[in-house]
Every structure is written in structure tokens, then in C-alpha cells.
Amino acid sequence: MFASLLKAAVAAGLVQTSLARLVVRDALGSRDSTSKCNLDWTDAAPLKTTYVDGVKYGCKCYFGDDCWPAASAWQTLNQTVDGSLIVNMPPGAACHNTFNGPFGTVNTYDAAACADINEKFTDEAWTVSQPAAALWTYWTGETCRPSEDPTASCTLGNYGVYVIKATKHAHIKAGVDFARKNNIRLVLRNTGHDFIGRSVGYGSLVINTHSFKDVQWINSYAGAGSYHGSAVKVAAGIQGREILALGHARSPPLVVVTGECPTVGIAGGFIQGGGHGPWTTLKGFSADNVLAFEVITASGLYAVANEVENADLFYALKGGGPASYAVILTVTMKTFPDQRASGATLYINSTHTTDADVWWNGTAAFHKYANHFVDNGLYVYYEIFPQTLRVRPFVAIDKTAAQLQALVQPMLNELDAQHIPYEFAVKEFLTFFDLYEDLFEAESAGGSAISGGWMLNHADMDPARTPLVMDAFKKVFTPARPSTFSFMIGHLFNPGYNVPVANSATHPAWRNATDFLITNIIVPDGVDAGFKAYLQDVLTNDIDEALRSVSSSDCTYVNEADPYQTNWQGRFWGSAYPTLRRTRNKWDPLGVFYAVSTPGTEGWGLINDTKLCKKLG
Incomplete structure (x- = not known):
């Protein structure tokens, strides 16, 4: 697919494939011995002035703008990166008769390739290996999913225009320099393991760092x-x-x-x-x-x-x-x-009971012991779907199966006392790695969802408050305004168990954590912008608000949370935020890098959900 599109671009004079390789001096070996980097911005291109409804913005430069680099500039970049610049297209293009991209219309249908893509589209490892694919696809714009209808439309959506498949550090430097000097939106992509759209960006140049395996x-x-x-x-x-x-x-x-x-x-x-x-x-x-x-x-x-x-x-x-x-x-x-480890699984679902009240009582019994688990050094990963609690696994490092059984037994006793049916198993391993290989599962890719999340601390998870927490969980599954299918991914852990004072810029409230929940709403195929906005409103103001209402932490996780909530600065970083914003303004004052709701991005946003711009007036 990529080869055919690149061939078309070459024919149009936009990219050259057989370019004489330039001898590029590797500047990476000439570090300033004084450790004071020369942050020189004199070669940076200015933002493109744009007015929307009388408001002045400075925008990145996009294909079709007069500031977009000429074909010769892209050719020179391709030389500099040793021919690793490719023209991007969505992974599903082979299932469509044509791809209508920025360089025109290209015939792309390939029945065998389409069958292969349909088979692999939900495979996480395959998705990671692609040049610019997103693991979850909502933020791509869903404009070219694999389809059984070859006549369906296929456009670039929010994927980048070009990708540098970097194999040298000099390639990364060349991409950063090119984006800065030409005011191009830059996206950094390693695995595409991203819930909130930071690995994709409309009209961007993508630098893929996945090849670096040293x-x-x-x-x-x-x-x-x-x-x-x-x-x-x-x-x-x-x-x-x-x-x-x-x-x-x-x-x-x-x-x-x-x-x-x-x-x-x-x-x-x-x-x-x-x-x-x-x-x-x-x-x-x-x-x-x-x-x-x-x-x-x-x-x-x-x-x-x-x-x-x-x-x-x-x-x-x-x-x-x-x-x-x-x-x-x-x-x-x-x-x-590495150390010996023990792991356990717990399942309560419709194979055990079809009584929703019984299932909720079992879910409550599990959460009643959340503080007990983390206070004894455990990590617990679990999933909650409608009438399904799936705990896989409890992780007890440097503990025997008997020790883990003893830690979990009070919860099991409570389940038994309430006549709640369940399935439980415990197993001992020679090393944590053996546990990891046996009990942790590969995740799927290709789904379309929006995600939020919240952290509940020790006080929030006091056993006496379990009924309040369960009421909040019920609101996640039945929000005030009906949505589509929703679910939660839970994690019981406490970074403060052995590291009570942060050795990082993470929110200080994490040092008293117990439960971190990722909330998700599945987005149906083909919904319009209005319905997407409705679902985002449900996520922010119904589902996540239900969790916030029973939490005193005022804290959530920057990579797995709703970026459109209010006060994301404080909720992601707390008292660390002012320092982080100053550091961002020092090292990247022009916004060469961008990821939604990160330090220093106040004023930046998307116009018409596409062009990245900064409000100037």
C-alpha cells in the first residue's frame, strides 16, 4: 500500500525515491560540555495568522497553505533521513477502491491485502508495527477503517501526511528541525498505544521511533x-x-x-x-x-x-x-x-449468576478489601463490564501461594457468607516474569472509544464507603443520560507504599492511591460529530463526574484520562504544574511539540477539529 502511494507521489513530483544520499554530519556526538544547551529559536518559522469569527489565531502550516514546504524541500528531507520518509495512508486503505489523500486519488483495493488487514486489525502487535497506526482508532477520525464495501470512502482523516521511519538519531533530529523551520505539526509515535489521540494529528509530520531496540x-x-x-x-x-x-x-x-x-x-x-x-x-x-x-x-x-x-x-x-x-x-x-511471585484470578459473571444485585454485591465485596490488598504490597488488575467482574490477576511479588491465599481469604469468606458464586484460583511462580507470561493477556486493537478515568485514594476506599463507591460505579454503567456501551478497567496499586515521596513530576496525591479506574465509552460506527460531542459530554459530566463525586484525591492519570475535563493542570500534576509549565516554556516555548492537555498548551486547540492553532487575540 505504502509503496503504491509513494509511487503516485513520486510521479506527481512530490517525493523522490532514488535520491543521492547526503553525507550528514551527526551532530549528536557534539554535546556542549558545559551542560548549558543553546536554545536558539531564530530559525523557526512563524505561525500562520488565521482569523476565525474575528478571533486571531496562529496556526501550524498545512497542505494547501502557501507556507507548506515545496516538493523539493520534502525531497531534501528524504535525502537527509536516508530515504526513510514515506507518504502515509490509513491501514484500512487496501479494503477501499481508492484513497483520496492530499496528493490526489490513488487506486488502493487489494483483496488479499484487505483480507489480511481484516484478520490483523485487532492485533495489538501488528498495529504497533505499522508506521503511524493508532491502537484505538477514535482520534484518527475513522475515515478509512477496513470495510467489506470497497466503494466506501477512504481519506486520511487525522493521520499524519508523512512519516519518518527513523533508524538513526540523526533522522529524529532532521524531523524535529524540519518541523520547527517550516511550522509543521509534529507527532511523535512509538507504538501508538494511546487512548486520547496524542499519537495522531491532522496534517502532521510523524516521527516513528519504533525501530530503536538497543x-x-x-x-x-x-x-x-x-x-x-x-x-x-x-x-x-x-x-x-x-x-x-x-x-x-x-x-x-x-x-x-x-x-x-x-x-x-x-x-x-x-x-x-x-x-x-x-x-x-x-x-x-x-x-x-x-x-x-x-x-x-x-x-x-x-x-x-x-x-x-x-x-x-x-x-x-x-x-x-x-x-x-x-x-x-x-x-x-x-x-x-526478579523474585518468586504468586498470582490469582477471580471471576464473577453471568455464568455464575444472572441476578444483578448478587453480582453488584460481589463487586462490592472485592472493593471492600482494596486498601487491604495494596497495604500488603499487592497489585491487582481488573475489568468491570455489565454483570462481569474479571480480576486477572492479583500479583503478589515475593509471596508464596499460601501467603496470597491468606491475604485474599477474608474477601472470599465474605463472598461465601453472602452466597455469591465465584471462580477463584491461585498459583505460584518461580519468577514474576513467569507470572507475567501466564496471567497477563495481550490486549486488542482497532476499537473506537473515548476514555476517561479517576483515582480513588485510601480514604475514598475505606470499607465503610464501599456502598457510596458502588453507587458511583452504577452511574458509570447507567449515566443520567443514556449512552452506548461503557466499561471500566481498574488497577489497585499505591506508588507511595515504598516510595512515599515522589522521585518524579507525578501528582503528589498518587502517594496515597488505592484504585485507579479507566472509564470507556464504545463509539458506534458511522456516528456524526453531534453524537460524538454528546458522548464526550456524557463521559466528562456523567461518568467521570460520578467517580469524582466519591473521591477526595482530585487526581487522575495524564495518559489515561479525559483531556477535556476542567482544571486538567491540577488534576494531572497538582502542585508540580507551575514548575512544569516554566520548564516547558524554557525548552519548547514555540510549541514545536504538542500533545493535548500537557504543560504549556493553554491557548492551543483544534479549529474545526483539524488545524492546530494558538489563540493570539
Whole structure:
């Protein structure tokens, strides 16, 4: 598909495929020894002045604007990045007769390719491997999904126009420089594991960092700071399961704090959001365990950030918001010895009871012990669908199956006392990695949904308040205004269990957390803009408001929450926000990078849900 579109673009004189390779001096090796980066913005193109309803905006430059770079400029960029610039199209294009993109109409239908895409479209690993695909598709505009009707329309939607499939750090630098010098919207994309649209952007240039897979194990870290234990330096493209598998192969086996999902990238947006996973109760957020970064700044310079060198940038990158300060090339993190672990599963669903009251009573009994679980060092991942509670798994690191059984037994006794049917199993593993491989499941891709979420702290989850929490949960599934199908993904963890004071820019309230819930509304195919706006209003003002009403935390997670809620600044970062905004204004004052509802983006927004602009008057 990409080859055919690129061929068409070449024929139109827009991209050149056989270009003489330029010898590009790798500026990444010439770091300023004084550690004071020269943040020079004199080569940046100005925003494009635009008026909408008499209001003055400064906008990024888009295809069709007179400021859009000429074909020769894109050709030169392609040379600079060693031919890795490609013309983008949605993954579903092969199922449509034509793709109507910015460069014209291209014939794209391929029956065999379409069948393959339909088979793989919900496969998370396949989606991650694509140049610019989104794991969940709502924010792409849904303009070219795989279809059984080849005559259906296929357009670019909110996908980027071009993608740099970077294989060298110099390619990333070239993309950042090109975007800055030409006022192009820039999107950073590693895995596309993104619930709220930060990995896509209308009319953008995408830099794909997924190819960077270098890993360096460090027996004794000798960098800045007081830590001198074992560590690992990972490149931007390394994913959760990859690093856990590599660590498991060490002697003795090692682990890092990763997410629960196997395809989540470690460096980049995951750590810039904080990064929570099965080890978080014991070791804090992933961001709490970072020792150093190597980055490309918005001004196109290479920089190292650690406790001493560019310390403000180091702090901000550790949970201060994705795509906000610099492109992460590598991250160095603490490692820990892997340990024995035990896991358990609990299911209460329609195979056990069709009585909604019985099911809700079982769900309440589980949540009544939430504080008990995290106060004993557990991590628990669960899902709530209508009349389905699926807890998979309870994670008990450095505990035997008997110890985990004893911790869970009070809850099981309560279920038995209330005659609530359930299915429970507990299992012991030699290492956490063995547990991870057995009990954590691959997630699906290709769905269309909008997401929110909220954190409930220890006080909120006091057992005496369980009825209030359950009333809020019921409102999630039956909001004041009817919506479509909704569900929740829950996580019981407390980053403050062993890391009571944040070693990162994450919201201080997380140090007293118990339950973090992601709320979701499935968006039906083919709904119009008005209905989408209605669903967003239901999410913000009914579903998430129900959780906020029983919470005193005033805190949620930047990567898995509603970006359109009020006071996102305080709810994502609390007292850390003013520092983060100042840091953003220092390292990226022009908005070369952009991700919705991140520090310093006040005033920025989308006009007509497409063009990224900043209000100037």
C-alpha cells in the first residue's frame, strides 16, 4: 500500500525515491560540555495568522497553505533521513477502491491485502508495527477503517501526511528541525498505544521511533546521583514484554518497572506520563526509577538529562507529560532482582449468576478489601463490564501461594457468607516474569472509544464507603443520560507504599492511591460529530463526574484520562504544574511539540477539529 502511494507521489513530483544520499554530519556526538544547551529559536518559522469569527489565531502550516514546504524541500528531507520518509495512508486503505489523500486519488483495493488487514486489525502487535497506526482508532477520525464495501470512502482523516521511519538519531533530529523551520505539526509515535489521540494529528509530520531496540545492561551505575546499583539503558522502541524477557534471560534475572500491557513502549510517553504497572506498589512509578535520559530538544540539539545535567528537564521528563519537552532517545532505569511471585484470578459473571444485585454485591465485596490488598504490597488488575467482574490477576511479588491465599481469604469468606458464586484460583511462580507470561493477556486493537478515568485514594476506599463507591460505579454503567456501551478497567496499586515521596513530576496525591479506574465509552460506527460531542459530554459530566463525586484525591492519570475535563493542570500534576509549565516554556516555548492537555498548551486547540492553532487575540 505504502509503496503504491509513494509511487503516485513520486510521479506527481512530490517525493523522490532514488535520491543521492547526503553525507550528514551527526551532530549528536557534539554535546556542549558545559551542560548549558543553546536554545536558539531564530530559525523557526512563524505561525500562520488565521482569523476565525474575528478571533486571531496562529496556526501550524498545512497542505494547501502557501507556507507548506515545496516538493523539493520534502525531497531534501528524504535525502537527509536516508530515504526513510514515506507518504502515509490509513491501514484500512487496501479494503477501499481508492484513497483520496492530499496528493490526489490513488487506486488502493487489494483483496488479499484487505483480507489480511481484516484478520490483523485487532492485533495489538501488528498495529504497533505499522508506521503511524493508532491502537484505538477514535482520534484518527475513522475515515478509512477496513470495510467489506470497497466503494466506501477512504481519506486520511487525522493521520499524519508523512512519516519518518527513523533508524538513526540523526533522522529524529532532521524531523524535529524540519518541523520547527517550516511550522509543521509534529507527532511523535512509538507504538501508538494511546487512548486520547496524542499519537495522531491532522496534517502532521510523524516521527516513528519504533525501530530503536538497543539495550545496555549496567552492573553498577556510575552516573550522576547517589544511586550506584544495577541499571539498564533502553532505546526508544523497546516495549514492556521485550525488556522483561531480556531481563529474565540475565543471570540472575532482572526486572524493571513496566506497564502491564506487553506492547507499551518504555521510553517516551509511558514514562513521561509516570508509568504504572505490576511493580508500582513495591517500586513506585516507572518515572520514579529513571536515572538519565538522552534526548533531542525542540531546538534540535542533543542533550543529556539527569540529576545534575539539565536537572529541570530531567524532572519534567519523569511524569511531566508526553511530547512536551524533548524527544526521548534513551532512558536509563534502575533494575531489580526478579523474585518468586504468586498470582490469582477471580471471576464473577453471568455464568455464575444472572441476578444483578448478587453480582453488584460481589463487586462490592472485592472493593471492600482494596486498601487491604495494596497495604500488603499487592497489585491487582481488573475489568468491570455489565454483570462481569474479571480480576486477572492479583500479583503478589515475593509471596508464596499460601501467603496470597491468606491475604485474599477474608474477601472470599465474605463472598461465601453472602452466597455469591465465584471462580477463584491461585498459583505460584518461580519468577514474576513467569507470572507475567501466564496471567497477563495481550490486549486488542482497532476499537473506537473515548476514555476517561479517576483515582480513588485510601480514604475514598475505606470499607465503610464501599456502598457510596458502588453507587458511583452504577452511574458509570447507567449515566443520567443514556449512552452506548461503557466499561471500566481498574488497577489497585499505591506508588507511595515504598516510595512515599515522589522521585518524579507525578501528582503528589498518587502517594496515597488505592484504585485507579479507566472509564470507556464504545463509539458506534458511522456516528456524526453531534453524537460524538454528546458522548464526550456524557463521559466528562456523567461518568467521570460520578467517580469524582466519591473521591477526595482530585487526581487522575495524564495518559489515561479525559483531556477535556476542567482544571486538567491540577488534576494531572497538582502542585508540580507551575514548575512544569516554566520548564516547558524554557525548552519548547514555540510549541514545536504538542500533545493535548500537557504543560504549556493553554491557548492551543483544534479549529474545526483539524488545524492546530494558538489563540493570539
